[in-house]
Amino acid sequence: MFDLSRFLLLANDRCNLRCKLCSESIPNHKPEPDMTVEQARKILKSFFETVDHIGKMHISGGGEPFLHARLPELIEECMVYRKQFDEFIIFTNSTITPNQELLDTLGKYSDVITVRMSCYGLYPEKERNLQQLFEANHVKYHMIKYSGEDQDYGGWVDYGDYVKYNRSEDELKRMFAECATKRDLNGNWRSRDGELHICTRSQRGMQLGLVPRVEKDYVDLLDESLSVEQKQEKIKAILTADYITACDYCSGDYGTRDKRKRYPAAEQIEK
Ligand code: SF4
Secondary structure (H helix, E strand, O other), X not given: OOXXXXXXXXXXXXXXXXXXXXXXXXXXXXXXXXXXHHHHXXXXXXXXXXXXXXXXXXXXXXXXXXXXOOHHHHHHHHHOOHHHEEEEEEEEOOOOOOOHHHHHHHHHOOOOEEEEEEEOOOOHHHHHHHHHHHHHOOOOEEEEEOOOOOOHHHOEOOOOXXXXXXXXXXXXXXXXXXXXXXXXXXXXXXXXXXXXXXOHHHHHHHHOOOOOOOHHHXXXXXOOOOOHHHHHHHHHHHHOOOOOHHHHHOOOOOOOOOHHHOEOOOOEOOO
């Protein structure tokens, strides 16, 4: 049995908010076209051929997934693999009103899908309206407090700009071992285009050309020349690596227990 903790299908890079500490650096870059249903189908097929079981299936945007016009179809594509995951989580910034088709799809799978509502308090009325819509349509949801005192996780982490820090090997090994990506999540596995990365910083950094493209740091799920066993070996090699290239382009603060390194969530960049 080849297990991973989680898998995030990154549906789109578009967002209606402009968060200063966006972990995906969305406000600073032009979005690429949204993932198509056909792309999602190929990625999911290869992923679930390679991995027997995951704990958590996510659809996430680098940006806001509720902006994806074909989100109900993406959900249906994921549900083909229902037996291979335990939970299904969709995050939203709680500012977009879903259409009836999306509400129906979320309600239909409420035994497994939970919508995690990040509640930043920027538009409290929208958050309340969304909650009411979910209640009325039998959508399972969980509200996460990201405003005022006692923010979830103590607030957000600043991953920093993608500058190269030129850290020593020992520093990089320590960072990777102590990072929540590895220590707590056993990999925050994700794909936007078929490349499977262990960390947002690696996936997004390479997508933007801000982290050097190093082949050993990702698995090309769509590479038909690789067998399932070869893909599994590559995944294991990433999990057991001393560190990944992206660690030298990262603050390393993800997972820090130092509360001084947490910041108010979703602070907006002035237009
Ligand atoms: S790049 Fe940063 S967030 Fe990713 S594993 Fe390395 S230290 Fe952790």
